[in-house]
Amino acid sequence: MAPPTLYDNPISPPCRLVRLVAGVIGVDLKVVNVKDAGIDMKSPEMLKKNPQHTVPTLEDNGLCLAESRAISMYLISKYAKDDSLYPKDVNKRVLVDQRLFYDQDLYNRILSVFLPKFFGKQTDPSSIEKVNEGLETLNRMLDGKQWLAGDNITLADYAIANTLSALEFAPEFGIDPTKQPNIKQWLPRVESSSPKYGESLKEFREALKKMAQK
Ligand SMILES: N[C@@H](CCC(=O)N[C@@H](CS)C(=O)NCC(=O)O)C(=O)O
Numbered sequence: 001m002a003p004p005t006l007y008d009n010p011i012s013p014p015c016r017l018v019r020l021v022a023g024v025i026g027v028d029l030k031v032v033n034v035k036d037a038g039i040d041m042k043s044p045e046m047l048k049k050n051p052q053h054t055v056p057t058l059e060d061n062g063l064c065l066a067e068s069r070a071i072s073m074y075l076i077s078k079y080a081k082d083d084s085l086y087p088k089d090v091n092k093r094v095l096v097d098q099r100l101f102y103d104q105d106l107y108n109r110i111l112s113v114f115l116p117k118f119f120g121k122q123t124d125p126s127s128i129e130k131v132n133e134g135l136e137t138l139n140r141m142l143d144g145k146q147w148l149a150g151d152n153i154t155l156a157d158y159a160i161a162n163t164l165s166a167l168e169f170a171p172e173f174g175i176d177p178t179k180q181p182n183i184k185q186w187l188p189r190v191e192s193s194s195p196k197y198g199e200s201l202k203e204f205r206e207a208l209k210k211m212a213q214k
Contacts, residue, residue, distance in 0.1 A: 004060035014068035023196035095149040099156035114170035142182035
């Protein structure tokens, strides 16, 4: 069977989540590099696959999917050897879902900090405050816990750790998640959970460097 195709950009945090999850569960992807999603994903052919014109977009046997978290849920549900990253048990799964919805909110807050600079605009100080508030919330979620949802690492941990890496787009704002004690202990736990995490972080940082040199 042909491997799933991922329309991808190396610098995109949502794309990185999908590549990371695929790596952790051992799924090979055919990666198609999309240079400028804002242009290349708007062709009639690509809009049919994904009306949102975003990367990541996954195509697997005629099924086309957008949204990094939904794609990750799909890959795990369909291809992982067990359901530990995204449990089948509804009472366990809903805890992962809850964190993933939170993750989307946190990512959007981080986006409001670093996106303006790509358009030569100023970041509103209130956006920085909102990220810091979000990190305090994340710290509370981790109170007395090793992992964000349940007793083992799940998609929620990978998604939120990946989201935090987006802060590396804008180090000048000094937002440091590890100032929060629970996050400081949890982040290295996620990073050391799989060699794939370190590889994916290295790839992201290399892509960031390349972008800065342009
Ligand atoms: N919530 C989406 C966000 C995807 C997203 O915004 N991707 C950006 C690149 S990081 C993109 O494709 N932008 C192009 C566009 O919106 O036209 C996800 O998690 O997949």
